[in-house]
Amino acid sequence: MQHTILDRVDQVAGDVVSLVLRGADGPLAPWEPGAHLDLALPNWLTRQYSLCGDPADRGAYRVAVRYDRLSRGGSEYIHRFLRTGRALDVSLPRNNFPLLPAPAYLFLAGGIGITPLLPMLRAAGAAGTLVYLGKSAETMPFAAELRAEYGNRARIVETGREGRPDFSALAAALPAGALVYCCGPASMIAAAEAAFPAGQLHVERFQPVARTFPPNSAFDVVCARSGDTVRVEPDMTMLDALHHAGHPLQSGCREGICGSCELNVLSGQPEHRDELGAADGRMYPCVSRSCSDRLVVDL
Template sequence: MGEPTDDTQMGLRLLGGIMDAYKRVFVTGGAASLLSRPKPVRRTGFELDMRIESVARETDDVVGLTLRATRGGPLPRWRPGSHVDVFLPSGRQRQYSLCGDPSDRFRYRIAVRLIPDGGGGSREVHETLRTGGGLRIRGPRNAFTFIDAPSYLFLAGGIGITPILPMVRAAGSRGQLVYVGRSRDTMPFLHELPGADVRPDDEFGVPDIAELIARAEPGAAVYVCGPPPMLAAAQRHMFELNPTGSLHTERFSALPVVDGRAFDISLARTGGTVHVAADETALTALRRRLPDIAYSCQQGFCGTCKVGVAAGSVDHRDRLLIESERADHMLACVSRAVGEELVLDL
């Protein structure tokens, strides 16, 4: 081969500059990767029949379940932040974070807080599941990815400790945990967290999230899981306090409706019309008319509430449906009508 021409050398230099920029932004954690984005979650996982090995009362309103494969043998591997879909005896489907030890290939552990005015899933767990009983699960799946970072700050609120607990163990000396809650007797797994900064409200007052985030070292990965006001405060203050860090959040409640407009849903099979207010989800409105409609995550990633769309245009706000499904399906927990009416296959 001959000597490269000036044009060739210029092209190579340009290509090298593009690759360097790519590495700075997407590989080493530059500005474009600072805030954890919604990630598609694997749609199907392993379906497993499990046996409840033990039921432990962690607090007055939290039970921990340890599960083993019904037929024995090792379980699928998982990373901190993973969850499983649990199919309850009633047919309800719910997601619960794995909060045990990822190195234990023979047991999964989940914990469930009782929500008296919820959709009935937590009550069913508390009132009907017993040691020795069977349970079907799917997973593990992960929408709360634990990344490699030079240091970590973990903020957990109440039952939000469940996905964070394995992360704290994995981070070791690189991590610091601040655990908040109403009172110590409402905060599960305290006995497993001897090094945590435990700050119950009845001892320290309502936490100042900005003050807590300020503890993170420059470039730290900050993980937050707790009630919606805690997550909102973290998102509001993170990058003014730690512009080189990254923020990762997970919530256990429905997403608030943003920029919603009222619309009507016509039910093609059962008949009738359901009105959806501007500040509520289609799922919330549908449950008034169809209380047994299937749902689970209420955040647009599990697909349990997928319904057929017979007519109308959809404002898709989910993280699951592929493009070919969007013309005639929607996830009722997050998506809405573009216009004034949708006709659903319900």
């Protein structure tokens, strides 16, 4: 974990605040556009937020938090109780949504989904354009900042007045080799998936897609470094089973989205239930299980 001090809180939309976290012990860990971090709150909760500042600024991180009226305690605490000067621990940045090389980019943002795309637009330079959707400008964080910095390269769409733009028309206008990065509500991501080819579109979700999996079955996890074997019963997650057996793992979302609980699999066949497209011997035990009776992990 890294130690930071909450340096500034800015209201950037009607229900969104921006937090600037300054390193308490010197420069903070580097990061690239698309990265996020875990923020450990004083009320014992840990939440994940996309970094939306400048990667070149090693002295501070910036994140933005929308107040969720169905909050489980994270956004409510930040909006109601968090004050400047507070010491806060944050994780090293992780990037499950990297900006890949391309001759041109289209960034599609919906509401708070602008956060991972802000540094991407800056990194893309003249090769990137943004279409940013929200009910009204007042509800759209950083809209004024985007207008001032990018002009016509940042199209602000107030869907309450204009409706959602035609994503198929946007797809038809893209130059060859362009990549599309999309983050926002589930309905917007679904519309983007219908309009853009899978190889061209990269998305980041705030919530997992509802999917159906086979019934849970029991399996054994062998911890290669300790030699322990841990039984995972059908009514328990692999993450919880390891924790109860004395092998606690870092965890955040517990929905297969943030990647904080990543494990390396040495043998066996994981059943991937995450949203991260785990491959190359990785799995996320907060939601994923095993297709084989036995998994060997690097733990």
